[in-house]
Amino acid sequence: MMKRFNIAFDAVPLISDKMTGIGWCEAGQTTALAKLHPENKYTYNYFSRKDHHIKRERIKPFAGKNISVKCSHFSGYVYRALSAFLPVPYSAFFGRKSDITHFFNYIAPPCVHGKTVITVHDMVYKAFPETVRTRTKLMLDMGLKKSMKRADIIVTDSEFSKTEIIKYFPQHEKKIRVVPCGVDLDKFKPCKDSEKISAVKKSLGIDGEYFLYLGTIEPRKNLERLIEAYYAFVKKVNKKPPFLVLAGAKGWLYDDIFGKVKKLGLEKYVIFTKYVPSEDINALMSGALSFVFPSVYEGFGMPPLEAMACGVPVLVSDSASLPEVTGDCAVICDACSVKSIAKGLYRLYSDENLRKDLSRRGIERAKNFTWEKSAECLYNVYKELF
Numbered sequence: 001m002m003k004r005f006n007i008a009f010d011a012v013p014l015i016s017d018k019m020t021g022i023g024w025c026e027a028g029q030t031t032a033l034a035k036l037h038p039e040n041k042y043t044y045n046y047f048s049r050k051d052h053h054i055k056r057e058r059i060k061p062f063a064g065k066n067i068s069v070k071c072s073h074f075s076g077y078v079y080r081a082l083s084a085f086l087p088v089p090y091s092a093f094f095g096r097k098s099d100i101t102h103f104f105n106y107i108a109p110p111c112v113h114g115k116t117v118i119t120v121h122d123m124v125y126k127a128f129p130e131t132v133r134t135r136t137k138l139m140l141d142m143g144l145k146k147s148m149k150r151a152d153i154i155v156t157d158s159e160f161s162k163t164e165i166i167k168y169f170p171q172h173e174k175k176i177r178v179v180p181c182g183v184d185l186d187k188f189k190p191c192k193d194s195e196k197i198s199a200v201k202k203s204l205g206i207d208g209e210y211f212l213y214l215g216t217i218e219p220r221k222n223l224e225r226l227i228e229a230y231y232a233f234v235k236k237v238n239k240k241p242p243f244l245v246l247a248g249a250k251g252w253l254y255d256d257i258f259g260k261v262k263k264l265g266l267e268k269y270v271i272f273t274k275y276v277p278s279e280d281i282n283a284l285m286s287g288a289l290s291f292v293f294p295s296v297y298e299g300f301g302m303p304p305l306e307a308m309a310c311g312v313p314v315l316v317s318d319s320a321s322l323p324e325v326t327g328d329c330a331v332i333c334d335a336c337s338v339k340s341i342a343k344g345l346y347r348l349y350s351d352e353n354l355r356k357d358l359s360r361r362g363i364e365r366a367k368n369f370t371w372e373k374s375a376e377c378l379y380n381v382y383k384e385l386f
Helices: 021-036 052-063 076-083 134-150 159-168 170-175 194-203 223-236 254-263 278-286 302-309 322-326 338-350 352-366 371-384
Strands: 006-010 041-047 068-072 100-103 115-119 153-156 176-178 210-214 243-247 270-272 290-293 314-317 331-333
Touching: 006 021, 021 041, 021 052, 021 115, 021 302, 021 371, 041 052, 041 076, 052 068, 115 134, 134 170, 153 159, 153 170, 153 371, 159 170, 159 176, 170 176, 194 278, 210 223, 210 278, 210 302, 223 243, 223 254, 223 338, 254 270, 278 302, 290 302, 290 338, 302 314, 302 322, 302 352, 314 322, 314 338, 331 338, 338 352
Parallel strands: 006 041, 006 100, 041 068, 100 115, 115 153, 153 176, 210 243, 210 290, 243 270, 290 314, 314 331
Antiparallel strands: none
């Protein structure tokens, strides 16, 4: 007889007002899993002290008919702060019915009923602590070691991240499983609607060709070097250059990134957009000359994969997991070399045949990373627990 599981997901990453990559990873894996294996019972757990209706609306698109929702009317912030020091049982808020509870954002609280799974996306707080917000670093310094000990299995996004976790926490090597992220191929695909692309460009103040970066505006994304490389590129181009569009939410230390643009006199050419709504991203990506993502450290790097699915040629750095994700379907540059990044920009700008080739091969490679494949891989991890 087939084993049926009662599986709970910590939904904190899904109820944020501006979802990050961690939230989209959870959304992709959990919604696909619930559709692939409807024989199980699935629940999203979250704390909510106020604005309950807002959080319900945020989680509603993911829950649908397949995943129920359980809300504890207590402050999640207070619970996380208390449980960092005291063994306040998670089960006191969410009961003792779950066979498995999966926490997608590094930290597992004490006294979870059943088996505990955590996702540890990367080790950036250890490898590049200077690029991590102080509050985040403190949370991980205080809580990750205990969380990994509590976890029955630790999931991570790439072979690179598995190697990194083992480097810093070798005692947990046998617990670690790699579950690659995916891409929503219904959402991320070449946009054929030129009017939609034009409307999105107009709404963001983009008038002409552009290189696109999409992600949090923060130090580890290597944006200061990208801006310096773009400055070198602009000097080399004889006619009006494509804009450099930096789209995404403001992260930690973003003032230095804005300051770099001003210092180099690039205010006319570098466009910082507002937070881009999810429904506009496909058109924004599809309209780009190239997608540029020279990050110094990524546990997986979903944005380049999403751009590839849209048929956009991609530039990534040779760092961390990025070559693992893009394979030979991107222009690879040295993350630490402004000259190398500038050379990559110029290659993509000047070589139309290269852009067409990368576009075609990128679409094919992205098909290897579906959320259905990711969810099936995760489900096989769950089955190991019983």
